[in-house]
Amino acid sequence: MAPEEIIAAVGDGLPPEVRCEADHRGVVLRVPPGHWLAALAFARERLDCDFFDWLTAVDEADEGFSVVVHVYSLAGRHHVLLAAPLPRSSPWLPTATGIYRGAAWHERETHEMFGIGFDGHPHLAPLLLPDGFEGHPLRKDFVLAARAAKEWPGVKEPGGRPEPGADRPAPGGERPVPRARRRGPPHVPDGWGPA
Amino acid sequence: MAAVDLPLPDVAGGPGTGPGPGVITVDAGGGCSLRVFDAGLACCGVEVAAALRRGAALATVTTGKQLNVFVVAGTVTDKLAPYVREAFLDTPLPRRVLSFGACANSGGPYWDSYCVTKGVDQFIPVDVYVPGCPPRPEALLAGLMLVLRAGE
Amino acid sequence: MTGGTPAACGLPARSRGVIALLEENCTVCMLCARECPDWCIYIESHQEPVPGTEYGGEDPARAPAGRGRQRVRNVLDRFAIDFSLCMYCGICVEACPYDALFWSPEFSYAETDIAALTHEQGRLREWMWTVPPPPRHEEGAPPPREARGQIP
Numbered sequence: 001m002a003p004e005e006i007i008a009a010v011g012d013g014l015p016p017e018v019r020c021e022a023d024h025r026g027v028v029l030r031v032p033p034g035h036w037l038a039a040l041a042f043a044r045e046r047l048d049c050d051f052f053d054w055l056t057a058v059d060e061a062d063e064g065f066s067v068v069v070h071v072y073s074l075a076g077r078h079h080v081l082l083a084a085p086l087p088r089s090s091p092w093l094p095t096a097t098g099i100y101r102g103a104a105w106h107e108r109e110t111h112e113m114f115g116i117g118f119d120g121h122p123h124l125a126p127l128l129l130p131d132g133f134e135g136h137p138l139r140k141d142f143v144l145a146a147r148a149a150k151e152w153p154g155v156k157e158p159g160g161r162p163e164p165g166a167d168r169p170a171p172g173g174e175r176p177v178p179r180a181r182r183r184g185p186p187h188v189p190d191g192w193g194p195a
Numbered sequence: 196m197a198a199v200d201l202p203l204p205d206v207a208g209g210p211g212t213g214p215g216p217g218v219i220t221v222d223a224g225g226g227c228s229l230r231v232f233d234a235g236l237a238c239c240g241v242e243v244a245a246a247l248r249r250g251a252a253l254a255t256v257t258t259g260k261q262l263n264v265f266v267v268a269g270t271v272t273d274k275l276a277p278y279v280r281e282a283f284l285d286t287p288l289p290r291r292v293l294s295f296g297a298c299a300n301s302g303g304p305y306w307d308s309y310c311v312t313k314g315v316d317q318f319i320p321v322d323v324y325v326p327g328c329p330p331r332p333e334a335l336l337a338g339l340m341l342v343l344r345a346g347e
Numbered sequence: 348m349t350g351g352t353p354a355a356c357g358l359p360a361r362s363r364g365v366i367a368l369l370e371e372n373c374t375v376c377m378l379c380a381r382e383c384p385d386w387c388i389y390i391e392s393h394q395e396p397v398p399g400t401e402y403g404g405e406d407p408a409r410a411p412a413g414r415g416r417q418r419v420r421n422v423l424d425r426f427a428i429d430f431s432l433c434m435y436c437g438i439c440v441e442a443c444p445y446d447a448l449f450w451s452p453e454f455s456y457a458e459t460d461i462a463a464l465t466h467e468q469g470r471l472r473e474w475m476w477t478v479p480p481p482p483r484h485e486e487g488a489p490p491p492r493e494a495r496g497q498i499p
Contacts, residue, residue: 101201122203129310130273137309146307154381158374159394159421185386297434300461304385304434314431316461325457326464328434331364337455345459 001076003027006047013042026079033084033093040069040082040099048073049080055096055106057114059140064088065116069096069103092117113138144188152185228261229339232286234279236269239296239329243268246332263290264342266335267319270298270305271312283319291322291342295335300324352455360482362452363435365466367474368426372447375421379439379448387432388439389465391425428471430456431464451477 001009003022010020010029018039019030031039043049049071058066069082084093095118096103107118108127115136118124126133135142233243243266265286271279283292294315297303302313315321322345325338358364380388400418440448451474458464466474484491 097203101203104203128272128274130276133273133310142309144307144309146313150386153383153386153389154377156377156380156390156392158377158392159419160392160424161394185381297430297432300431300464301429303432306385306432314461321461323457323459324431324461324464326430326433327454331454334454334457338457341457341459 001047001073001078003078006078006080009046010042013046014039026081028081028083031082031084033086036082036084037094037096037099040096043071043080043082044099047078047080048076049078050074052100052102055103055110057110057116057138059114059138060085061140062088065091065114067091067093067110067116071100086116090117091115092119094119095121097121112136115139147185147188152188154185229343230261230263231339232263232265232282234265234267234269234282236267236271236275236279237298239268239299242329242332243295243335246335262343263287264293264339265290265319266293266295267299267315268295268329270303271315273310273312276312276318279315280318291345292319293323293325293335293338293342294321295325295327295338296330297326297328300326303328358452360479361450363437363450364452364454365430365450365456365474365477366428366433366440366471367449367451367478368428368468368471369447369449369475370423370426370468370472372445373423373426374445375423376444378442378444382438382442384436384438385429385432385434387429389425389427389429390423392421392423394419395422396420423468425468426471427465427467429465431461449475449478451475452479453477 003026006027007020007022010018010027014020014029015035015038017032018035021028021030029039029043051072051074053070053072055067055069058068060066063085065086065088067084067086071080071082072078073080086093091114093116095107097107098120104121104123105127107121108124110116111118111121111124112126112129112133113136129137231243231247233240233247235241235243263286265283267279283290292315294300298305298311299315302308302311305311306313312318323338323341325334327334330338375390375392377390380390397418397420437450440450453474456464489495
């Protein structure tokens with residue numbers, strides 16, 4: 001099916017709250033959580049998307065989470081993405097296993113990595129994380145303990161000079177050299193560093 | 196189409212019924228042979244497989260014994276660590292442990308991950324560390340030679 | 348040992364076995380340590396005044412043109428690479444602006460003690476003697492810019 005046909009079919013078959021647009025990845029359906037199961041059933045039955053590829057979540061910071069599902073039609077050779085925005089305070093969705101059996105382990109992983117609940121899932125136990133693991137690692141506010149605990153070797157200045165943030169005296173006792181911009185390791189937010 | 200007459204996915208046969216580590220015997224010459232138990236956990240496992248399939252001929256060693264070498268090749272995650280330890284304890288004596296590749300040595304490129312064990316020596320005693328990412332198959336043979344020499 | 352040395356293995360050019368340091372080229376700019384994704388390069392240094400650049404006058408403001416405060420240079424105290432963490436990505440070799448780091452195809456440096464996999468300055472210089480000359484350009488490639496007169 002061409003993207004235009006898919007958009008037209010969605011316009012006919014799903015409520016107007018479900019927005020549908022086409023981009024370079026394929027067709028993306030933005031689904032409010034209340035219409036999640038209806039949209040998945042529509043994708044499976046009406047859009048012929050019989051191949052379930054993956055289900056995961058995106059941490060959108062202040063906008064909450066977004067659960068994304070990628071399904072594909074083997075006969076029609078078209079990709080469909082379904083995205084459901086969820087509030088940050090209590091994110092949950094009904095389980096997709098009633099429509100796509102393969103979502104079972106994907107939902108388990110999304111549950112342990114982001115803390116998103118899936119109502120009706122038969123066995124929502126942790127899949128990849130060891131027993132007793134605390135926290136949800138793929139959330140953006142999860143601190144990587146290793147990067148917080150180890151001192152970055154690049155924090156030293158060439159020549160063992162004092163780190164930026166302090167005026168330093170020039171050799172020979174002449175006027176001090178002004179402080180430079182503070183430098184930190186890449187991909188480590190402020191506030192993590194060694195205690 | 197009807198959706199779901201399929202069962203939910205599950206581990207086949209339940210825990211403890213999967214295949215154990217592959218056992219390959221390497222002729223070290225001089226009457227000594229190494230039985231290599233390869234725990235090929237990730238990409239390094241391909242290099243170990245390449246090394247052991249080549250029918251390696253190591254230099255002549257004068258000891259006449261048979262030694263069991265437990266090779267950990269690949270990233271050890273915190274979830275998998277207890278099973279790696281069980282596989283190590285199942286290795287018959289006399290046994291040595293060879294840690295193959297950066298992930299098994301120290302966590303390697305995944306040292307900062309939330310779920311990677313920073314080196315297999317966190318929970319089993321290691322005799323030889325082979326550096327590399329991944330090490331060449333010839334580096335495994337050099338590491339096995341070091342296992343023999345270190346044991347004397 | 349069969350296939351035990353890089354030459355015997357017939358390794359291709361630019362094979363990544365171990366990293367060598369040419370200390371004379373290093374200006375302690377810290378780019379390699381900062382760019383390393385594994386945080387496995389440890390550098391310590393201090394500054395020393397360069398002899399012969401002192402200004403002998405009393406009032407620096409009245410120094411003759413070209414003679415300001417005394418020049419200082421960075422002196423390397425420690426340059427170590429932890430090969431138990433290294434993932435052999437080569438970012439340090441590429442980032443170095445002064446060509447102080449080189450690839451060597453040597454791969455047989457397994458150890459029984461993981462701390463010995465951290466190679467200090469002396470050992471990194473020893474690896475320099477195993478660095479092969481750069482490979483020839485392929486046939487049909489345009490001549491290097493130096494040969495075309497574009498770089499003096």
